[in-house]
Amino acid sequence: MLSGLVIVLLPLLLGYLVPVRHAGLMALINRGVNASVYVILLLMGVSLAGLDNLGSQLSRMGGQALVLFAVIGACNLAGLWWLSRRLGLTADPNRVVPGAPTSKLAAMAGSLALVGVVVLGVALGLLGRGLDGLHDGAEALAEWVLYALLALIGCQLRNSGMALRQILLNRHGLAIALMLAATSLVGGLIAAPLLDLRASEGLAMAAGFGWYSLSAILVGDALGPALGGVAFFNDLARELLAFVLIPLVIRRHAALAIGYGGATSMDFTLPVIQQHGGVTCVPVAVVSGFILSLLSPPLTLFFLSL
Numbered sequence: 001m002l003s004g005l006v007i008v009l010l011p012l013l014l015g016y017l018v019p020v021r022h023a024g025l026m027a028l029i030n031r032g033v034n035a036s037v038y039v040i041l042l043l044m045g046v047s048l049a050g051l052d053n054l055g056s057q058l059s060r061m062g063g064q065a066l067v068l069f070a071v072i073g074a075c076n077l078a079g080l081w082w083l084s085r086r087l088g089l090t091a092d093p094n095r096v097v098p099g100a101p102t103s104k105l106a107a108m109a110g111s112l113a114l115v116g117v118v119v120l121g122v123a124l125g126l127l128g129r130g131l132d133g134l135h136d137g138a139e140a141l142a143e144w145v146l147y148a149l150l151a152l153i154g155c156q157l158r159n160s161g162m163a164l165r166q167i168l169l170n171r172h173g174l175a176i177a178l179m180l181a182a183t184s185l186v187g188g189l190i191a192a193p194l195l196d197l198r199a200s201e202g203l204a205m206a207a208g209f210g211w212y213s214l215s216a217i218l219v220g221d222a223l224g225p226a227l228g229g230v231a232f233f234n235d236l237a238r239e240l241l242a243f244v245l246i247p248l249v250i251r252r253h254a255a256l257a258i259g260y261g262g263a264t265s266m267d268f269t270l271p272v273i274q275q276h277g278g279v280t281c282v283p284v285a286v287v288s289g290f291i292l293s294l295l296s297p298p299l300t301l302f303f304l305s306l
Helices: 002-016 025-048 056-087 102-129 134-159 165-168 172-193 199-206 211-223 223-247 252-258 263-268 270-277 280-305
Strands: none
Touching: 002 025, 002 134, 002 280, 025 056, 025 102, 025 134, 025 211, 025 223, 056 172, 056 199, 056 223, 056 252, 102 134, 102 223, 134 211, 134 280, 172 270, 172 280, 199 211, 199 223, 199 280, 211 223, 211 263, 211 280, 223 263, 223 270, 252 263, 252 270, 252 280, 263 270, 263 280, 270 280
């Protein structure tokens, strides 16, 4: 477990040590992160195409992902609803961040495009099924792209403007992140016997906290591409529901709206939080997503090693 943890955290740490002061270079890093996610998902689709009885496997994946998503989601919503009543965090929609994106549908379309990339990868894998080593090569290449992605994300975290002191002192963001993590793991434990998985496997599947590119590769590498696909669709479904849920509940239950997006609250779902929750919700969302992004890799690898 220790070697696997070092292999994953080392590029994240190395990226975090790199200060970037040039706006153009930071923009290039951001584009590199987005491109890496698409490449990883394309390669994951190619790997899925190598499964025997692909049709039945995909059907089983869909059912497992639905069960996992429903159980974890129910635990998340219950815990975050209770926390919302305790924290007293309120949104301020009258103080919207200038220039914040306003199209929820455009953001959802971006998430659905990720599914399209996986489908394209499956199609390419089926077309190249006669090529020796194609699917194994895709899995190996996906791991190297993941390491590059982690280094770029570490650089993003270092240059996000969030100091460690700011993170630790933001009690709302810290409480939301810990509640989301705890209820996700409880959901993974409950879902494990329903999916005929060991408890440690259920915990690993739940520890992505919305980081679908990471969970897909780490789980897929340890438990096979089928369960890697289940982890991916579970975490992607979280993001899609968050886009719908945030505008509906953020005024009355800000902590629930911010927390449900998991690790994505500092990037993909942040524009919707900005638009509907105002500036008071932005630092809380960034801190929550930041903490969950740091927790996900070591927790996933720890549970996979048990």
